[in-house]
Amino acid sequence: MFLSKSTLMVLLLICSTYMLYAQQNVTGRVTDASFGKPIPGVTVRVANTNRGTISDADGRYTIAVPSGSTQLTFSFTGYKTKTASAGSGTVNIAMEEDFARLDEVVVTGLATTVKRSNLANAVATISARDLAGTAPAQTFDAALSGKIPGAQITANSGAPGGGISVKMRGITSVFSNSQPLYVIDGIFVNSVAVPAGLNDITAAASAGNPNNQDNPSSRIADLNPADIESIEILKGASAAALYGSKAAAGVVLITTKRGKTGRTNISVNQETGFVKVRHLLGQRVFTSETALETYGAPQQAEFLAAQAAGKIYDYEKELYGETGLVLNTNLSVSGGSEKTTFYFSANRRAEDGIIKNTGYLNSSLRLNIDHRINDRISVGITTNYVNSSADRGLTNNDNNSVTYGVALAFTPGFTDLHKDELGNYKPNNYSASNFLETRDKMTNNEAVNRFTTGIKLDARLQQNDKTTTRVVMNAGVDYYNLKTAAIFPASLQFMAALKGASIQGSTNNLNTNLNGYLINNFNPSSKLSFNTTIGATLETGNFENILVTSTQLIGTQTNLDQAGATTARQFRQKYRDNGIFAQEEIVIMDAFTLAGGIRFDRSTNNGDYKKYYVYPKGAVSWNLAKMAFWHMSAINSLKLRAAFGQSGNVPPYGSKFTQLIGSNTGGFPGSLIDNQLGNPDIRPEKQSEFETGIDIAVLDGRVSLEATYYNKKINDLLLRRAPSPSTGFTAEWANAGDLRNRGIELGLSLVPINAKNIRWTSNINWWRNRSLVTKLSIDPFALGAFGNSLATFFLEQGQPATQIKGSIPDPRDPTTNVFVALGNSEPKFQMSFFNEVQVFNNLSLRFLIHWKKGGDNINLTRYLTDIGGTSPDFDDDKNGNGVKDGPERLGSGSASIFVQDAGYVRVREIGLYYNIPVPNNKFLRAVRVGVSANNWFTWTDYVGYDPEVSNFGSNTINTTTSRGSNGISTGVDVTPFPASKRMSLHVGVDF
Structure with missing residues (x-):
């Protein structure tokens, strides 16, 4: 029976009335x-x-x-x-x-949060303003420096495009993954650095050092810092346990910006600036006598001719003295209705390097959409596309004297390396390469196309006055294609034998994760709440790298098939990890918090891929200031906390298999068994950590202190050992040691002035870590440097994991040497000071000072300039003993001269910003201008381009041996790409 139009109209009116009544x-x-x-x-x-x-x-x-x-x-x-x-x-x-941020919501699990006032772990939080609001860094990873208590962050070099090593609370692994897990809006992203095959030219990994030194950038550098809303760093196993075998080195949770209900907001920001080299070493000033003494009579004549012609060159300044232009443009649009919100951003960053023909270009698009289907179901989508290109030059260590710095170390300023009138470069008679020619003709480019997307479904299955049950599902995909191109034309001086080389690589990486959670919140009374979570996770990874080296290039061709000889290498790895977990959090009277959880985790990288490993966690906190007996109004919060947790670190890919290597005998191709024996019983490293602390807030939160002590133990260290000679193999992966880290983290937040027209806020952080090898079931061994005579990192039981040892003359018998401890790359402590002064809500001055006390580098850059006779202090005699410093260092026979204190005080960021008052109108909301500087001021006694450097620092995958860079030997300095400092002008307009 059909309704009449009049009846239908009545029903509609009734429904409309009901809807008006219903809300x-x-x-x-x-x-x-x-x-x-x-x-x-x-x-x-x-x-x-x-x-x-x-x-x-x-x-x-x-x-x-x-x-x-x-x-x-x-x-x-x-x-x-x-x-x-x-x-x-x-x-x-x-x-x-909330000066003490007590009501700030902090992530405590894969899908749960808690107020900071009830938090039982030390979790560092970085806001968008803390990350990029003072002085935007070139890349996301660089922007973290000095902002994370408990972290040692080292720039591997100053090359454009980034490259950062991050250690959370000390050494977590020697040869397995030593970098934190990065999670962006629930998407697990890949941050590994992929080499470009430069070792085929530089032979840097020869001479007994298998570590890759290609100086690639870390892929987490692709992320645009301007898109980030907040970052939470889970530094310890007790906080990160629910992430299982990916959390041993900590977890960095990144939340990007989302749209908000209301008017559409458009923001345009422009940064224009420049970069310059932070510090130059200087070059030796030769005389006729020193030229003769160092090189001989023909070179003395060359010096005298150059001196007479006024052609003494400062090649260091010519090579590293470019002023690079910085242009960074960002557009963001956000807004939405009550049901659907969106955030869109487009960013383009272009930065020239301090070396000619180097630079970094990053273009990115982001679209985040959230839609409320109804009052119970909502869905959120995250998408990000990045296209980047980094020209990184040719720096760092090499054994063929072809990189810029190594060739420069052997080249005096009185020889002429410039082009002649026909455009031909003059040969370098002091080294294997003319670095000016190399700079102008070679290519070392990393080009990335990256697409990251994720979807989140949040549905309330049931709710009433006391209980709510939700199901949350996350799915994420992180895909990138990386193309590397290292081109060396045949006309280069050092290409005489190879007749040119084209090394091209293609890497495809696909990471996926699928997570599902069931969350129940039960509040039987206003003084008691239970938050229960159970869930499952699945992560997969598929990495493939193809690297082709072609030599004997035909003319100026760079195509791989336009060559006389070609060698191809392919490296593939796949993994599949899954876990099941449960967590319970209980809050009593908003004062007691009890939390416990457990995760069962397995991985195809484990010897037994079907076996689940168990990672438990537990935590308790008690905020005394919220108890009924508390009557000290000046103290707003006094919280005691303690936590324990375990996490893991899966074995390196392929460690359980005996691999095959290609072979060709008499023109017949085949496969041979590699010299590394597979270990089918290999198991993950297990990390167990206990932390305890106290948090205090006084004077309405204007003074707050956070103090934490932790004791972290890593068992079943993944190391390489020599199996029995009867096996016929020379190496094998094994769980062969234990390691311990102990440390303290202190954080003090102050608001000394809080008036209507002026406010001063200050944050002071202090932290230190001490490591110790507590067990080593194999012989002590050196790693990550260049032998006893030049100092090396050395792993042995009962000593710090980061100790540096070397040979020195025996004090009892100078004709013999002894092998002794010379230093430690771990800082004695680190400290950061962040201050902001706001005047009339319009003018603000912000600056971040970072103090790293101690921590030694192995500085071999000066060793090379000493050998080459070009050290700026070569002819000095600082101790007045009648022996020049350069020859004295070379003749000392002691590795101690290469171990140098790498401490510093650095103004990492400083910014002065002014918000121009804008009358109320419908179109223009705000206009701001500012000026900022990064790393402009540094005070250090370190003799090098930068104390913050490392040839082996990044989490680099070795596509030849599947063995990555080790997690210990940061702080090796061998002619790196010099660090730069940056100054910028900022203009922003909001509509």
Whole structure:
């Protein structure tokens, strides 16, 4: 039976009336409780739903509240969360500032959060303003430096495109993964560095050192820092245990910016600046006598001719003295309705290097969309595309004297290497290469296309006044294609034998993750809550690298098939990891927090890929200031906490298999068994960590202190040992040692001045770590450097994992040498100072100072310049003993001269910004201008381009042996790409 039009109209009117009755619009204004000023951007949500909005520029908001909903929550970064009744049509809120960030929500599991005031772990948080709001760094990884208590962050070189080594709370592995896991909006992303095959030209990994030294950039550098909303760093196993065998080196959780309900906001930001070399070593000033003494009579004549013609060149300045232009343009658009919000950004960053023909170009697009299907179901989508290109030059160690720095070390300034009138470069008679010709003709490029996407589904299955049950599902894909091209024309001086080389690589990497969680929140009373989570995860990885080296190039051709000889190498690895976990968090009287969890984890990289390894965690915190007996109003929070957890580190890919290598005998191809024996019983490293601490906030949070002590033990270290000679093999992976890290982290936050027109905030962090090899079931061994006579990292039981040893003359018998400890690459401590002064809410001065006390480098750059006779202090006699410093160092026979204190004090970031007052209008919201500098001031006694350098620092995959760079030997200095400093002008406009 069909309804008549009149009947249908009546039903529609009834439904409309019911809908009006079923919900009401609540309006209001949010202001600052201290000064009464409006607060824009406050998130207003209806409790127990995913319905929300944000306040406008005048602090006003409007939200539709469904029938039966009685509570509204108001939250904003830096303010205490407020709850109010939604009963009336108008709800005005005055929010109090949360100086100690006690109401800040912190991630505690794969899908759960807790207020910082109840947090039982030390979790570092970096906001968008902390990350890039002072002085934007070139890459995301570089922007972390000095901001993470408990982390040692080292730039592997100053080459454009990044390349950073990050150690969380000391050494977590020797040969397995030593870098943290990066998770962006729930997507597990790959951060490995892939070499370009430069070793075929430089032979840097010869002479008994198998570590890769191609100086590639880390792929996490692809991420645009301007897209990041916040970062949380889970430094220890107790915090990261639910991430299982990927969390041994810590977890970096990155949340990108999302749209908010309200008007569409458009923001355009332009950075224009320049980069210059931070420091030059200088070059030896020759005389006729020293030229004769160092090189001989023909070179003395060359010097005298050059001196007479006024052609004494400063090749170091000519090579490293370029001023690079920085252009960074960012556009973002965000907004949305009550149901759908979006955030879109486009960014293009171009930066020239301090060496001619080097530079970095990164273009990225991001689109994040969130849609509320209804009050119970919402879905969020994250997408990011990156195209980058890095020209990195030819630097770092080499054994063929072809890199810029090594050739420069042997070249005096009185020889002429410039082009003649026909455009031909003059040969370098002092080294194997003319570095000016190499710079101008060779290519070393990394080109990346990367696509990252993820989807999140959040559905409330059940909810009432006391309990809510949700299901959350995450799926993510991280794919990139990396093309490397290293081209060396036949006309180069050192290409006489090879007649040119074209080394081209193609890498495809695909990571996927699928996670599902069931979360139940049960609140039987206002003083008790239970948060229960169970879930499962699945991660896969598929990495393939093809590297082809062609020599004897035909003319100027660079195609691989236009060559007389070609060698191809292919490296492939796949893994599949899955885990099952459960976690329970109990909060009692908003003062006690009890948390416990367990994860069962397995991986195809393990010897027994079917076996589940167990990683438990437990934590407790007690905030005494929230107890009824507490009557000290000056102390707002006094929390005691303790936590224990375990995580793992899977064995290197292929360690359980005996591999085959290609062979050709008499023209017949075949395969031979490699010299490394597979170990079918290999198992993960297991990390167990206990941490305890105290957090105090006084004077309404204007003074807060966080103190943490941790004791981290790593058992079943993955090391390479020599099996029995009867096996016929020379190496085998084994679980052959134990390691311990102990440390302290202190954080002090201050608001010394908080007036209406001026505010000064300050954050001071101090941290230290001490490592110890507690067990080693194989013989002690050297790793990551160049032998006893030049100092080397040395692993032995009962000593720090980062100790440096070397040979020195025996004090009792100078004709013989003894092998002794000479230093330690681990700093004695590190400290950072961040300060911001705001005046009239318009003018702000911000700066970050980083102090690294101690920590030694193996500096072989000066050793090479001593050998080449070009050290700037070669002819000095600082100790007045009548022997020149250069010859004295070379003749000392002691490796101690290469071990140098790499401590420093550095102004990492400084920025002065001004918000130009804009009258209220419908179009223009804000205009800001500023000037900033990165690494502009550094104080150090280190004799080198930069104390923050390492030839072996990155998490590099070795596509020849599947053995990556080790996690210990950061701080090796061999003619790196010099570090740079940057200064920029910023202009931003918001519509």
